[in-house]
Amino acid sequence: GAGVSQSPRYKVAKRGQDVALRCDPISGHVSLFWYQQALGQGPEFLTYFQNEAQLDKSGLPSDRFFAERPEGSVSTLKIQRTQQEDSAVYLCASSLATGNTEAFFGQGTRLTVV
Amino acid sequence: GENVEQHPSTLSVQEGDSAVIKCTYSDSASNYFPWYKQELGKRPQLIIDIRSNVGEKKDQRIAVTLNKTAKHFSLHITETQPEDSAVYFCAADNYGQNFVFGPGTRLSVLP
Numbered sequence: 001g002a003g004v005s006q007s008p009r010y011k012v013a014k015r016g017q018d019v020a021l022r023c024d025p026i027s028g029h030v031s032l033f034w035y036q037q038a039l040g041q042g043p044e045f046l047t048y049f050q051n052e053a054q055l056d057k058s059g060l061p062s063d064r065f066f067a068e069r070p071e072g073s074v075s076t077l078k079i080q081r082t083q084q085e086d087s088a089v090y091l092c093a094s095s096l097a098t099g100n101t102e103a104f105f106g107q108g109t110r111l112t113v114v
Numbered sequence: 115g116e117n118v119e120q121h122p123s124t125l126s127v128q129e130g131d132s133a134v135i136k137c138t139y140s141d142s143a144s145n146y147f148p149w150y151k152q153e154l155g156k157r158p159q160l161i162i163d164i165r166s167n168v169g170e171k172k173d174q175r176i177a178v179t180l181n182k183t184a185k186h187f188s189l190h191i192t193e194t195q196p197e198d199s200a201v202y203f204c205a206a207d208n209y210g211q212n213f214v215f216g217p218g219t220r221l222s223v224l225p
Contacts, residue, residue, distance in 0.1 A: 004157075033212055033213070035215075040218075041217060041218070042120075042203050042215035042216055042217045042218045043158065043203070043215045044215075045208070045212050045213070045214065048211050048212045050211075055211060056211055056212060058115075059212075091157070091158070098210065098211070100145065100146035100165070100207050100210050101146075102148065102160050102163065103148070103160070103213060104160075105150075105157040105158045105159070106157060107156070107157050108157060
């Protein structure tokens with residue numbers, strides 16, 4: 001595809017349920033980022049991959065959040081035992097090189113925990 | 115780590131007028147500053163960016179200025195049009211590995 005693709009676009013989860021959010025970056029892009037965007041706020045950094053290596057996970061809010069990119073392409077963000085405060089839009093972005101290059105965002109996954 | 119502040123949080127201008135959004139950052143090591151436009155329900159899209167070795171960059175009606183000494187940068191939109199209405203986010207790179215975003219400015223262009 002031409003851009004970053006995320007699935008599902010919308011997810012409703014019952015509190016306590018586990019969810020998995022998928023990101024397909026632009027082919028050949030080395031860097032991949034996950035951000036969390038609450039309503040009316042700017043994107044908040046969660047984690048960063050360079051190829052398959054997770055170089056920074058300092059933004060993950062708790063050990064219920066886990067991300068992987070095993071083959072350096074598709075990435076999955078997993079949230080275990082979801083809570084209401086996890087409700088947000090989860091944005092994935094990719095960039096061609098490391099650092100200081102344009103990041104292209106996906107449409108995001110809107111997660112609602114009820 | 116980096117911290118980015120952005121002002122104003124909301125901005126209303128008449129069609130044809132100019133709009134200016136200002137951001138400050140905390141880490142003098144940051145050297146890449148992108149601006150994103152996000153329409154309601156859509157993905158953020160890059161509209162312009164600037165690197166620290168440049169003081170100003172212009173692309174048609176959009177320009178960005180950077181003052182490294184003062185650690186602030188600004189977005190200037192001239193001849194605003196209704197389709198410029200959106201939320202605008204500034205960002206700064208954080209050790210070249212990710213981006214820290216400002217809280218956003220909601221721009222409304224009134225016809």
